[in-house]
Amino acid sequence: xxxxxxxxxxxxxxxxxxxxxxxxxxxxxxxxxxxxxxxxxxxxxxxxxxxxxxxxxxxxxxxxxxxxxxxxxxxxxxxxxxxxxxxxxxxxxxxxxxxxxxxxxxxxxxxxxxxxxxxxxxxxxxxxxxxxxxxxxxxxxxxxxxxxxxxxxxxxxxxxxxxxxxxxxxxxxxxxxxxxxxxxxxxxxxxxxxxxxxxxxxxxxxxxxxxxxxxxxxxxxxxxxxxxxxxxxxxxxxxxxxxxxxxxxxxxxxxxxxxxxxxxxxxxxxxxxxxxxxxxxxxxxxxxxxxxxxxxxxxxxxxxxxxxxxxxxxxxxxxxxxxxxxxxxxxxxxxxxxxxxxxxxxxxxxxxxxxxxxxxxxxxxxxxxxxxxxxxxxxxxxxxxxxxxxxxxxxxxxxxxxxxxxxxxxxxxxxxxxxxxxxxxxxxxxxxxxxxxxxxxxxxxxxxxxxxxxxxxxxxxxxxxxxxxxxxxxxxxxxxxxxxxxxxxxxxxxxxxxxxxxxxxxxxxxxxxxxxxxxxxxxxxxxxxxxxxxxxxxxxxxxxxxxxxxxxxxxxxxxxxxxxxxxxxxxxxxxxxxxxxxxxxxxxxxxxxxxxxxxxxxxxxxxxxxxxxxxxxxxxxxxxxxxxxxxxxxxxxxxxx
Numbered sequence: 293x294x295x296x297x298x299x300x301x302x303x304x305x306x307x308x309x310x311x312x313x314x315x316x317x318x319x320x321x322x323x324x325x326x327x328x329x330x331x332x333x334x335x336x337x338x339x340x341x342x343x344x345x346x347x348x349x350x351x352x353x354x355x356x357x358x359x360x361x362x363x364x365x366x367x368x369x370x371x372x373x374x375x376x377x378x379x380x381x382x383x384x385x386x387x388x389x390x391x392x393x394x395x396x397x398x399x400x401x402x403x404x405x406x407x408x409x410x411x412x413x414x415x416x417x418x419x420x421x422x423x424x425x426x427x428x429x430x431x432x433x434x435x436x437x438x439x440x441x442x443x444x445x446x447x448x449x450x451x452x453x454x455x456x457x458x459x460x461x462x463x464x465x466x467x468x469x470x471x472x473x474x475x476x477x478x479x480x481x482x483x484x485x486x487x488x489x490x491x492x493x494x495x496x497x498x499x500x501x502x503x504x505x506x507x508x509x510x511x512x513x514x515x516x517x518x519x520x521x522x523x524x525x526x527x528x529x530x531x532x533x534x535x536x537x538x539x540x541x542x543x544x545x546x547x548x549x550x551x552x553x554x555x556x557x558x559x560x561x562x563x564x565x566x567x568x569x570x571x572x573x574x575x576x577x578x579x580x581x582x583x584x585x586x587x588x589x590x591x592x593x594x595x596x597x598x599x600x601x602x603x604x605x606x607x608x609x610x611x612x613x614x615x616x617x618x619x620x621x622x623x624x625x626x627x628x629x630x631x632x633x634x635x636x637x638x639x640x641x642x643x644x645x646x647x648x649x650x651x652x653x654x655x656x657x658x659x660x661x662x663x664x665x666x667x668x669x670x671x672x673x674x675x676x677x678x679x680x681x682x683x684x685x686x687x688x689x690x691x692x693x694x695x696x697x698x699x700x701x702x703x704x705x706x707x708x709x710x711x712x713x714x715x716x717x718x719x720x721x722x723x724x725x726x727x728x729x730x731x732x733x734x735x736x737x738x739x740x741x742x743x744x745x746x747x748x749x750x751x752x753x754x755x756x757x758x759x760x761x762x763x764x765x766x767x768x769x770x771x772x773x774x775x776x777x778x779x780x781x782x783x784x785x786x787x788x789x790x791x792x793x794x795x796x797x798x799x800x801x802x803x804x805x806x807x808x809x810x811x812x813x814x815x816x817x818x819x820x821x822x823x824x825x826x827x828x829x830x831x832x833x834x835x836x837x838x839x840x841x842x843x844x845x846x847x848x849x850x851x852x853x854x855x856x857x858x859x860x861x862x863x864x865x866x867x868x869x870x871x872x873x874x875x876x877x878x879x880x881x882x883x884x885x886x887x888x889x890x891x892x893x894x895x896x897x898x899x900x901x902x903x904x905x906x907x908x909x910x911x912x913x914x915x916x917x918x919x920x921x922x923x924x925x926x927x928x929x930x931x932x933x
Contacts (some may be wrong), residue, residue, distance in 0.1 A: 293407055293460065293461070293462050293463055293464075294404075294405055294406045294407065294462065294463065294464045294465075294466075295406065295407050295409065295460060295462035295464065295465045295466070296398070296401040296406040296407070296408055296409075296465075296466045296467075296468070297408075297409050297410065297411050297456070297465070297466070297467045297468070297484075298394060298398060298408070298409070298410050298411070298430075298467075298468050298469070299410075299411065299412060299447075299467075299468065299469030299470060299471070299475050299489070300410050300411070300412040300414070300421055300425070300437075301412060301414070302470040302471075302489075302491045303391065303394055303468060303469050303470045303475070303489045303491065304390065304391055304394045304395070304398070304410060304425065304430055305388045305389065305390060305391065305424060305425070305428065305430075306388070306389055306390075306391050306491060306520070306521050306524055306525070307387050307388060307517060307521070308387045308388070308389060308517060308518055308521040308813060309387050309513075309514045309517045309518065310493070310501070310513055310514060310516055310517020310518070310520060310521075311501075311513050311517065313339060313510075314510055314513055314514050314517060315380070315383055315384055315387060316335055316338045316339060317335060317510040317514070317834075318383055318387070318514075318817070318834065319334075319338070319379060319380055319383045320332075320334045320335045320338070321834050322379060322383055323368075323370075323371065323376075323379060330368075333367065333368075334368060337367070337368070341359045341360070342354065342359050342415065345358045345359050345361065352444060353413075353415075353440045353441045353443075353444050353445070353446060354415055354441060355415050355417070355441040355442075356377055356380065356381070356415045356416055356417070356441075357377065358415070359415060360373050360376050360377050361373075381416065381420050384416065384420075385420065385423070385424050385427075388424050388428070389428060389521060389525060390428035390429060390430055391489075391491065391524055391525075392524075392525060392527055393489075393524070393527055394430075394468065394489060395428070395429060395430050397468065398430060401466070402432075406466070407435075407460070407462070408431070408432070408435045409435060409436045409437070409438060409456075409460075410422075410425060410430075410431065410435070410436070410437045410438070411437075411438045411439070411447060411452060411456070412437075412438075412439050412440065412447075413439075413440040413446045413447050413448055413452070413474065414439045414440060414441065415441050416439065416441075417439065417441070417442065418436075418437040418438065418439050418442055421437050421439065422437045425437065438452065438456060440452055443455055446474075447469075447471075447474040447475065447478060447479075448473065448474040448478065449478070450478045450481065450482055453478065453479060453482040453484060454482065457482070464485075465483070465484045465485065466484070466485045466486075466487065467479045467484045467485070467486045467487070468486075468487050468489050469486070469487075469488070469489060470488070470489045470490065470491050470492070472488065475488070475489075476488050491520075491524060493516060493520055494520075494523075494532075494536065494855075494857045494858065495850065495853075495855040495856075495857055495858070496519075496536040496537065496846075496847070496850040496851075496855070496858065497516040497517075497519050497520050497536060498516070499846055499849075499850050500512050500513075500515055500516035500519070500540075500842075500843055500846050501513045501516045509839065511834065511835060511836050511838070511839045512839050512842070512843065514817070514834070514836065515540070515814070515836060515839060515840075515843045518810055518813055518814055519535045519536050519539065519540060519810070520535075521813075522534070522535035522539065522806050522809055522810045523535040523536060525809070526802065526805065526806050526809075528802065529859045529861055529862055530798055530799060530801075530802035530803070530806075530862050531802050531805075531806050532858065532859060533765070533803075533851075533858075533859075533860075533862055533863075534802050534803045534805075534806035534807060535806050535810065536847065536850070536858070537766070537847045537848070537850070537851045538570075538765075538766045538803050538806075538807060538847075539806060539807040539810045539811070539847075540843045540844050540846070540847035541731075541762070541766060541844045541847045541848055542570060542571060542574055542731075542766065542807065542844075543574055543578075543807065543810065543811050543814065543840070543844075544748075544840035544841060544843055544844035545571070545731050545748050545844060546571050546574040546575050546578060546702075547578055547837060547840055548748055548840070548841075549561070549571075549575070549702055549729045549748075550575060550578055550579075550580050550583065551837075552729065552746060553580075553583055553700060553729075554581070554583070556698075556700070556727065557698055558583060558698050558699065558700045558727070559582070559583065559584060559696060559698045559699065560583065560584035560585075560586060560692065560693075560696045560698070560699045560700075561575065561583055561584065561585055561586070561699070561700055561701075561702055561729075562586050562587075562588040562691070562693060562699060562700070562701050562702065562726075563575070563585065563586065563587050563588065563701075563702045564588055564590050564701055564702065564703045564710065565587065565588065565589045565590060565591065565769065565771055565773075565774055566591070566767065566769035566771055566772075566773060566774075567703060567704040567763060567767035567769070568587075568702050568703055568704065568767070569587065569767070569769040569770070569771060570766075570767065570768075570769070570800075570803060570804060570807060571702055572585055572586075572587050572702075573804055573807070573808065574807060574808075574811050575702075577808060577811040577812055577815060578811065578815055579815070579818075584692075586691060586692070588691060588693070588701070589687075589771070589774045589786035590710065590714070590774060591773050591774045591775070592611075592709060592710060592713070593628070593773065593774070593775055593776075594684070594774045594775055594776050594777065594786070595684070595710065595713040595714065595717070596611065596628055596713065597628075597629070597630055597676065597677050597680045597681075597776075598677060598680045598681035598683075598684040598685075598713075598717055599611070599677075599681075599713040599716055599717055600629065600673065600674075600677045601674060601677040601678045601680075601681045601720070602674065602677075602720070603663060603670060603673050603674055603677060604663055605659040605660075605662075605663040605664075607716075608629075608659070608662075608663065609659075610712060611709045611712060611713060613707065614736065616655065617649050617655055617658065617659075618649050618650070618651065618652065618654070618655055619648070619649060619650075620648070620649050621647065621648055622644050622646065622647055622648060622649065622658065623647070625649075625658065629662065629673060630673070630676045630677075630680075631669065631672075631673070636669060640668040640669045640672075641668065642661050642667075642668060642669060644657075644658070644661070680776065680777075681717065681721075683776075683777045683778070683779055683784060684717065684777055685717070685721055686777075686779065686784050687777050687784040687786075688718075690783065690784050693726075694718075694723050697724055699726055699727075700726060700727040700728065700729060701714065701726055701727070701728045701729065702728075702729045703728060703729070703730055703731075704730070704731045704732070704762060704763060704767055705730030705731050705732050705733050705737075705747060706730075706732065706733060706734050706737070706759055706763075707733075707734050707736070707737055707738060708728070708730075708733070708737050708738035708742060708745065709738065710728075711728045711738065711742055711743050711745060712738050712742040712743070714726065714743075715742055715743035716742070725743045725744070726743060727743070727744050727745065727746070728743060728744070728745040728746075729745070729746055729747075729748075730745055730746070730747040730748065731747070731748050731749065731762065732747060732748065732749040732750075732751070732753070732754040732758075732759065732762075733745075733747045733749075733750070733751055733754075734751055734756075734759075735751040735752075737751070748841075748844075749845065753845065754848070755848070755849075755852055757852050757896065757898065758848045758849075758851070758852060760874075760895050760896050761848070761851060761852070761896060761899075762848070764866050764867070764874050764895060764896075765799065765862075765863060765866045765874070766803075768797075768799045768800045768803060768866065768867070769800060770794050770795055770796045770797075770800045771788070771793065771794060772788040772789045772790040772793075772795075773788065773789040774786045774787070774788060774789075775787050775788065775789050797865070798862070798865065799862065799865060799866060814836065817834045817836060818834070818836060818837065852898075854898065854899065854902045854907075854910065854914075856907045856908065856911075860875070860899055860902060860903065861903070863875040863896070863899050863903070864876060864877075864903060868895075872894060872895050873893075873894045873895065873900075874894060874895045874896055874899075875894055875895075875896050875899040875900050875903055876894055876900055876903070877900070877903055877904050878893055878894075878900050878901070878903075878904045883901070883904060883905075886900075886901065886917065887901070887913060887916055887917045887920065888920050889920075890920070890921060890924055898914065898917075901913055901914065901917070902914075
């Protein structure tokens with residue numbers, strides 16, 4: 293007989309909540325949802341109960357019945373021994389999901405003619421574990437589960453392996469497990485071919501479990517556990533980035549938006565394309581009571597010309613980065629104003645002696661020729677802008693935005709030019725301004741004179757590198773960029789940069805799938821203040837939300853560290869960022885330029901360095917790049933003096 297045995301916990305089955313002790317924390321909340329003192333007492337007792345049972349029965353592997361013996365359960369008389377045992381079994385079962393990688397191996401071994409069994413050092417009965425394994429598609433009716441408490445023998449000391457070898461007498465035995473000692477070392481010492489299964493927490497997840505300068509919290513550990521579970525469940529290189537970084541960042545932010553919306557009595561939230569597509573999907577999964585959730589097709593490009601109705605140089609500069617056009621291409625500036633050099637020269641006699649705005653003189657010359665009193669194009673610009681505005685306002689009306697006084701916009705954020713343009717258009721058309729929610733803002737974010745805003749992370753809490761990753765990868769959308777609007781058959785339709793309205797790729801598909809699963813699972817543990825009864829949704833009401841902010845912040849910070857155990861190859865498939873590759877392999881010349889001279893080649897150069905140099909060499913190269921940056925900074929300050 294050929295035998296293939298599989299460890300159960302952290303091999304075949306994964307606890308969604310992570311660490312085993314988190315089961316007891318969830319159980320305590322299940323038993324005493326409104327009694328904090330009782331919860332803490334039970335949690336302390338349950339953690340000690342198993343060791344106490346083992347102490348009182350030396351040489352015996354204890355069962356769950358032993359752990360909940362009547363003489364040790366005093367103080368929790370609200371529940372019988374049977375009820376406590378069943379509650380723990382139910383919580384454990386609910387928290388377990390299959391490891392798809394191992395499930396595939398099990399199926400393969402069956403096809404190869406192996407007898408399949410499952411073994412575990414565990415106090416739960418084999419019947420309970422077999423039910424879960426069957427539910428998860430891992431075991432067949434004629435296959436067996438062997439647990440230490442029923443055989444009074446353990447993997448950890450090799451006795452369970454010996455007992456099974458005597459019983460089954462396999463000619464060939466392969467074992468799969470996660471523990472380096474009991475599943476690998478001890479198994480091999482008993483003549484078994486053992487294969488290590490790695491389901492450990494990666495560096496990003498470990499950082500959530502044990503945040504710096506903070507005591508260990510069950511809530512943070514649970515959140516890290518769910519990230520790990522999602523990573524293992526979906527099991528591809530895209531799912532790692534989604535589970536450990538995107539989901540924590542955006543679930544926490546969206547939950548905050550909904551809570552703030554409730555406080556502000558918001559009736560409708562408009563999620564702005566393209567960055568907020570995934571945020572709307574998350575909001576739909578989270579409890580949101582009667583708050584309407586709509587997706588609004590807008591972009592800086594689709595808003596600029598309608599905003600420029602009654603055009604002026606001041607108005608134009610207000611939506612430029614740092615309120616200047618120096619350094620920008622004349623062709624691109626004219627394109628944004630619905631014209632080009634050929635039209636201006638041929639129809640209006642306007643010429644430019646430069647292709648790029650090099651200095652203040654060029655800037656003034658350009659603004660005077662377009663917006664000055666003698667500009668021959670200004671009247672036509674205003675006409676074209678007014679035409680575009682009429683269609684845009686119709687689109688706003690069609691989407692219900694104009695009639696909704698208690699509305700708000702949801703965006704990723706940074707500078708606030710979209711807020712400025714939308715609120716300017718609304719105000720000039722006689723409608724009230726709208727509140728904006730931002731994930732983060734820059735230090736020079738446009739002030740509240742352009743409309744009120746609330747931000748999840750302040751400028752000092754978000755790295756500029758983080759904004760690039762968030763905008764380009766975290767916020768990947770299946771919709772192309774909106775470039776304008778057209779009226780057709782009495783309906784306003786957005787027009788897109790590329791053909792087709794909706795097209796998923798591997799990034800968006802995995803980001804959405806992983807985040808939706810995580811969102812749904814975590815929601816089951818949250819207090820559902822907006823639903824008639826949290827019990828109806830299976831909620832246990834664990835206070836995870838107070839840890840969301842740090843969970844999300846840690847995600848971005850860990851992403852930027854580019855640790856060895858994080859595969860960032862998917863970043864190479866992200867779309868271009870401002871017509872520049874996001875991440876790609878660098879030439880040797882580009883590498884030297886970035887590391888030694890502070891040059892730029894891609895939108896996220898540190899990511900490109902990691903891809904080019906490899907994960908092992910990158911830390912040293914990154915250190916050199918940071919050192920040369922400090923030297924250049926010192927030289928600059930010295931020369932400036």
